[in-house]
Amino acid sequence: MSRIRTQLMLCGGTGCKATSHGVREALQKELEKRGLAEEIQIVETGCNGFCSVGPVMLVQPEGIFYQKIQPKDIPQLVEEHFLKGRPLKRLFYVEPASEETIPRMNEIPFFSHQLLWVMRNKGVIDPEKIDDYIATDGYFGVAKALQEMTPEEIIAEVKTSGLRGRGGAGFPTGLKWEFARKSPGEVKYVLCNADEGDPGAFMDRSVLEADPHSVLEGMIIAAKAINSHQGYIYCRTEYPLAIHRLNIAIAQAKEYGLLGTDILGTGFDFDIEIYEGAGAFVCGEETALMRSIEGKRGMPRPRPPFPAQKGLWEKPTILNNVETLANIGQIILKGGKWYAGVGTETSKGTKVFALSGDINNIGLVEVPMGTPLRTIIYDIGGGIPNKKKFKAVQLGGPSGGCIPEQELDTPVDYQAIAKVGAIMGSGGMIVMDEDTCMVDMARFFMDFIQDESCGKCTPCREGTRRLLETLDRICEGKGKAGDIELLKELSYTIKDASLCGLGQTGPNPILSTLRYFRDEYEAHIYEKRCPAKRCTALLKFEINPELCTKCGLCFKACPSGAIIWQKKETARIDKEKCVKCLSCFEKCKFGAIF
Amino acid sequence: MSQGFQPQHPDITEDSWNKINEVITVNRFKPGSVITVLRECQNIVGYLPVELIDYVSHGLNISRSEVFGVVSFYSLFSLVPKGRHTVRVCMGTACYVKGIKEVISRIRSNYQIKEGETSKDRRFSLEAVRCLGACGLAPVTVVDHDIYGGTTANRIIDILEKYE
Numbered sequence: 001m002s003r004i005r006t007q008l009m010l011c012g013g014t015g016c017k018a019t020s021h022g023v024r025e026a027l028q029k030e031l032e033k034r035g036l037a038e039e040i041q042i043v044e045t046g047c048n049g050f051c052s053v054g055p056v057m058l059v060q061p062e063g064i065f066y067q068k069i070q071p072k073d074i075p076q077l078v079e080e081h082f083l084k085g086r087p088l089k090r091l092f093y094v095e096p097a098s099e100e101t102i103p104r105m106n107e108i109p110f111f112s113h114q115l116l117w118v119m120r121n122k123g124v125i126d127p128e129k130i131d132d133y134i135a136t137d138g139y140f141g142v143a144k145a146l147q148e149m150t151p152e153e154i155i156a157e158v159k160t161s162g163l164r165g166r167g168g169a170g171f172p173t174g175l176k177w178e179f180a181r182k183s184p185g186e187v188k189y190v191l192c193n194a195d196e197g198d199p200g201a202f203m204d205r206s207v208l209e210a211d212p213h214s215v216l217e218g219m220i221i222a223a224k225a226i227n228s229h230q231g232y233i234y235c236r237t238e239y240p241l242a243i244h245r246l247n248i249a250i251a252q253a254k255e256y257g258l259l260g261t262d263i264l265g266t267g268f269d270f271d272i273e274i275y276e277g278a279g280a281f282v283c284g285e286e287t288a289l290m291r292s293i294e295g296k297r298g299m300p301r302p303r304p305p306f307p308a309q310k311g312l313w314e315k316p317t318i319l320n321n322v323e324t325l326a327n328i329g330q331i332i333l334k335g336g337k338w339y340a341g342v343g344t345e346t347s348k349g350t351k352v353f354a355l356s357g358d359i360n361n362i363g364l365v366e367v368p369m370g371t372p373l374r375t376i377i378y379d380i381g382g383g384i385p386n387k388k389k390f391k392a393v394q395l396g397g398p399s400g401g402c403i404p405e406q407e408l409d410t411p412v413d414y415q416a417i418a419k420v421g422a423i424m425g426s427g428g429m430i431v432m433d434e435d436t437c438m439v440d441m442a443r444f445f446m447d448f449i450q451d452e453s454c455g456k457c458t459p460c461r462e463g464t465r466r467l468l469e470t471l472d473r474i475c476e477g478k479g480k481a482g483d484i485e486l487l488k489e490l491s492y493t494i495k496d497a498s499l500c501g502l503g504q505t506g507p508n509p510i511l512s513t514l515r516y517f518r519d520e521y522e523a524h525i526y527e528k529r530c531p532a533k534r535c536t537a538l539l540k541f542e543i544n545p546e547l548c549t550k551c552g553l554c555f556k557a558c559p560s561g562a563i564i565w566q567k568k569e570t571a572r573i574d575k576e577k578c579v580k581c582l583s584c585f586e587k588c589k590f591g592a593i594f
Numbered sequence: 595m596s597q598g599f600q601p602q603h604p605d606i607t608e609d610s611w612n613k614i615n616e617v618i619t620v621n622r623f624k625p626g627s628v629i630t631v632l633r634e635c636q637n638i639v640g641y642l643p644v645e646l647i648d649y650v651s652h653g654l655n656i657s658r659s660e661v662f663g664v665v666s667f668y669s670l671f672s673l674v675p676k677g678r679h680t681v682r683v684c685m686g687t688a689c690y691v692k693g694i695k696e697v698i699s700r701i702r703s704n705y706q707i708k709e710g711e712t713s714k715d716r717r718f719s720l721e722a723v724r725c726l727g728a729c730g731l732a733p734v735t736v737v738d739h740d741i742y743g744g745t746t747a748n749r750i751i752d753i754l755e756k757y758e
Contacts, residue, residue, distance in 0.1 A: 015730040018741035051730025199686035202727035237633075237670055238726055278629050278668035281724060295626030296660075297667040313625075356688035356729035363730055394687065430687045444690050448724075454667075559700075559748060579703060581696050581747055 013047025020055030026071040046210020048123035049364035065105035122210040130252040141329030160336025162348035167321030179308035183316035194235040198397030201428030204322035208242035212249035218325030281452035300500035343369035358433035388433035396425025399505030401512025437534035445509035460503030479525035547592035554584035618653035677719035686725030696747040
């Protein structure tokens, strides 16, 4: 029998996979060539989380972290590190501020500020092997729940933990289960919401890709708690890798007797099926999701009755988000008190965020509740690239809001975030620098909401369209006095009168940008000026000779040859040829183009 | 042959009809299977012509309007033929912040297609899609099954020119 001395945890998340063509093959070939294939094993893991420096690889057990690996680096890497025992410095992580190289993963600031509970197995186990998951205490929670606990005890433990739904609304999970438990009926369903539709949110995808069994474990425990025998995972079709890995995980769990009939010999039966979505954002809403599983148009219905009483096929149903379910196994194993030991008064445990946009360290971060936003953006995220200034951070996707600089010390906490005009949401965190136009941003979200509005209730269907038209007008320089008031009034009406969460929260991006960036709206409307220089209709496409340094960068950037420039001469723009692509605006460091 | 009638359609071959019949037979008595059936039919044919929608409705014993309602509701389904290559540009927030708008306008002007359209020579179908969840690579463009990260307006045409 061969002995494996080293494991190479190669990230197989969507981000890294898109850029790592041939790395795995090159690595395998090189190891074989050097006669190391017996003792060094390549493991393709789920998303490691540090997407911006991908493709990444972690060498275990040393914990050496390599970034931006390309096939051409492999021969040198294998020779230096695995043959001669000298880790290859060239591929280490470099701290942007201090330019210091950091070899070990847990010493990199991006990782060292995090607390990994939900993502404890990311990049550490092979998501396609159930044995790897069991080796990290996986399914121990199921064993405990099924063999030693009554349903009431399970629900009590989850209530003690203070866990709240991670899908956005933050409803206490234990309470939801209790309602479904008490609902009369023989047939009940456990659903997992993996229809992660918020733009800029990819936490659930990563959990499913990196640790699918943790979600199955949560579902089995939930099933025991409410006495359900059938579960569904509703996963969006845009996540093929997640669906693939879930299928493998379900097959393995069945083989090990963790799903199916008589689970672990306790006489409890439970099965899980995957249901693939078909591309409709509103299906993330609970009642719409259930309609979609029933094969109908995914449109929400009024509540009550709540799904805990009448859900899928009119039977009592609980629907939990991927991240919520991934917490359950450990809560049962280690106890609700352990879980509640971290966090704030009203928000317990950890929260995963998908950090993206104008930030150095794009990726997934998991932090204890109560961590200030500033820590996430500057210490973990590494701040804003290209020496630009921070403008706002967008939380909660199209239902959320923008938080400006002065509120950055707000802690991650359901109440505190709501107080500054955003929502915790599912965990999308998009950082925007000074070049982002907040009116355009609001327009972007309204375009999304308007497009995804299912059309069932009038306030949302008609109201969001009117909001979008107004914003379009403002961005095109046709805004007029009274528009801001109109936006506000309409927003509140839509919030009050809409049927489901989509409309009730849809106007939030407008209201929060109006709250903090009203001056930008006013500049668009009254001065016909876009301060961030993003709205093309408000730009003149001319060059200010006083600011132009004659460097010629705009000339090189222009794709349509519209810039007239010679050395030591001020540039000009030929408006006939200009296609208004903004390439020159991005390149000009002096703000000379307006 | 599982059903009495089988319409003629230029885009559906005899072999495709056999596969479609199989899909319908397997799912006929499963409640709520219409989305699954439509998905597989679209995978077989490439899109969902009206004749096929009628056929599915007959096969599953669901009214035509209900099946059509499902098709028109979900963005996955298409009633018109697709180009040889599908270009999906991600309209997620991260990609938007990083300039996907410029990428789209470059594609628009270069190939004379708008989002949701297919170019006249059926070379490209352009789709603006919801967040692909690969925000680390923003702005993201997916051509068929190839994911391209960091697709700036200047790079996009070079990428697309590789697809004939």
